[in-house]
Amino acid sequence: MMPFDIDAIRDDFPILKEEVRGKRLVYLDSAGSSQKPTQVIESLKRVYETEYSNVHRGLHYMSEQTSARYEEARSKVAKFLNAEFDQEIIFTKGTTESINLVASSFGRKNLGPDDEILITWAEHHSNIIPWQLLRDQIGCEIKVVPVDDDGAISLESFKKLISKKTKIVAFCHVSNVLGTVLPVKEVAEIAHQNGAVVVIDGAQGVVHMPVDVQDLGADFYAFGGHKVYGPSGIGVLYGKRDLLNQMPPYQGGGGMINTVSFSETTWADLPDKFEAGTPPIAQAIGLGEAIDYMENIGLSKIAKYELDLLNYATQRLSGIDGLNFIGTAPGKVSVLSFTMDCAHPHDIATIVDQDGVAVRAGHHCAQPLMERFDIPSAARASFGLYNTREDVDVLARSLEKVNEIFK
Ligand code: PMP
Numbered sequence: 162m163m164p165f166d167i168d169a170i171r172d173d174f175p176i177l178k179e180e181v182r183g184k185r186l187v188y189l190d191s192a193g194s195s196q197k198p199t200q201v202i203e204s205l206k207r208v209y210e211t212e213y214s215n216v217h218r219g220l221h222y223m224s225e226q227t228s229a230r231y232e233e234a235r236s237k238v239a240k241f242l243n244a245e246f247d248q249e250i251i252f253t254k255g256t257t258e259s260i261n262l263v264a265s266s267f268g269r270k271n272l273g274p275d276d277e278i279l280i281t282w283a284e285h286h287s288n289i290i291p292w293q294l295l296r297d298q299i300g301c302e303i304k305v306v307p308v309d310d311d312g313a314i315s316l317e318s319f320k321k322l323i324s325k326k327t328k329i330v331a332f333c334h335v336s337n338v339l340g341t342v343l344p345v346k347e348v349a350e351i352a353h354q355n356g357a358v359v360v361i362d363g364a365q366g367v368v369h370m371p372v373d374v375q376d377l378g379a380d381f382y383a384f385g386g387h388k389v390y391g392p393s394g395i396g397v398l399y400g401k402r403d404l405l406n407q408m409p410p411y412q413g414g415g416g417m418i419n420t421v422s423f424s425e426t427t428w429a430d431l432p433d434k435f436e437a438g439t440p441p442i443a444q445a446i447g448l449g450e451a452i453d454y455m456e457n458i459g460l461s462k463i464a465k466y467e468l469d470l471l472n473y474a475t476q477r478l479s480g481i482d483g484l485n486f487i488g489t490a491p492g493k494v495s496v497l498s499f500t501m502d503c504a505h506p507h508d509i510a511t512i513v514d515q516d517g518v519a520v521r522a523g524h525h526c527a528q529p530l531m532e533r534f535d536i537p538s539a540a541r542a543s544f545g546l547y548n549t550r551e552d553v554d555v556l557a558r559s560l561e562k563v564n565e566i567f568k
Contacts, residue, residue: 170546171549187552188547188548189548191544195388198390200450201447208230208447212227213443227442230446235247238452241367242399244399248430251398251405251432251435253398255394257396260287261294263331263360265411266410266435267329270407274301277328278292278304280303280332282529282530283530311489312490314343319348323355327352334382337365338530340495342492353378360380364383368545370464386448389452390451390454391450395441395444414437414438416438467495468494471497474542478499481501481561482564483502483564484501485501487534495543496541498525501540507523516558524539
């Protein structure tokens with residue numbers, strides 16, 4: 162195996178050579194959206210320059226080429242997640258659309274007023290609101306698993322709330338605010354014993370660790386291209402074939418039908434049934450390239466490198482006066498959310514930006530979680546495979562400046 166060569170990896174990301182306000186860009190917002198390697202950028206260019214047409218529509222050469230590349234990308238995703246069948250991979254426009262698809266299609270078909278959906282306090286709005294929309298339509302109940310003070314979400318808490326009434330257990334693989342890794346496999350076992358299906362929001366999971374949907378017991382697993390060093394505008398919904406086969410289409414239009422007449426329309430087989438209209442073609446191919454990129458480096462190697470960096474950053478930032486971490490659960494990954502006694506998170510982000518440091522500040526699309534920790538917002542530094550200890554040092558020095566300015 163090749164060593165983890167951070168200098169070579171950084172060279173793969175052209176944007177890291179950019180200057181921000183005359184300073185080196187220190188990009189610590191990969192949980193928001195990651196940067197893209199040349200391999201991905203070039204693949205987009207190549208598609209439009211040499212291989213582009215609509216997919217599955219034409220009998221001409223270009224359409225055949227593009228369709229083949231598009232389906233190759235699907236196979237790469239299937240292998241990446243260890244799905245049993247390529248057809249279990251539905252291309253969407255992001256994690257958000259993937260979860261909405263499950264809520265609209267599976268939810269409306271299978272849930273009634275007496276049923277319950279279980280989510281956690283740590284969910285991103287995209288794993289809360291689709292279930293609320295469903296609840297408002299069918300009158301079911303949403304129950305919420307609590308988060309401990311350190312950001313952990315225990316199996317015991319899930320056990321207390323899962324019952325025979327539970328039809329869907331939907332939760333994040335990794336919290337985008339706390340970095341907590343949830344016990345997916347164990348929860349899935351209990352959910353299945355109670356007859357519920359398991360929907361995993363993998364937006365922050367799949368980029369930081371190898372994921373095997375079959376081993377995890379996920380019935381549905383959602384993620385987006387833009388967090389895994391791929392393009393935006395493309396997402397994935399993995400769903401077990403039997404479940405997807407029983408589900409009605411989510412949207413209607415071209416490409417998802419078998420026959421159409423004014424009296425009756427029949428659906429295409431998987432995965433087309435769920436891909437109405439022209440899909441994000443180049444983006445899907447770019448996502449395939451991003452997966453190749455990560456796999457060439459090695460998912461486990463990336464995870465190990467990032468963990469070392471997170472530990473360094475945790476230690477470095479704990480030395481800063483008045484800085485409070487949000488989320489310190491054992492085994493956490495990739496993100497450091499914090500507040501500072503002396504300054505609002507928006508001020509923190511604005512001041513460190515002057516040093517070229519990009520961190521996120523706000524509610525992180527997790528307002529219930531902010532309420533849980535009794536804060537209006539938080540600053541968040543999040544790490545990707547291209548970040549270094551030097552990046553952390555620049556952030557730490559800049560945060561010390563925040564203290565000097567506000568004290
Ligand atoms: N879930 C989590 C945990 C996230 O971090 C995000 C992105 N911030 C989303 C869902 C939404 O993902 P997308 O942008 O792919 O719709």
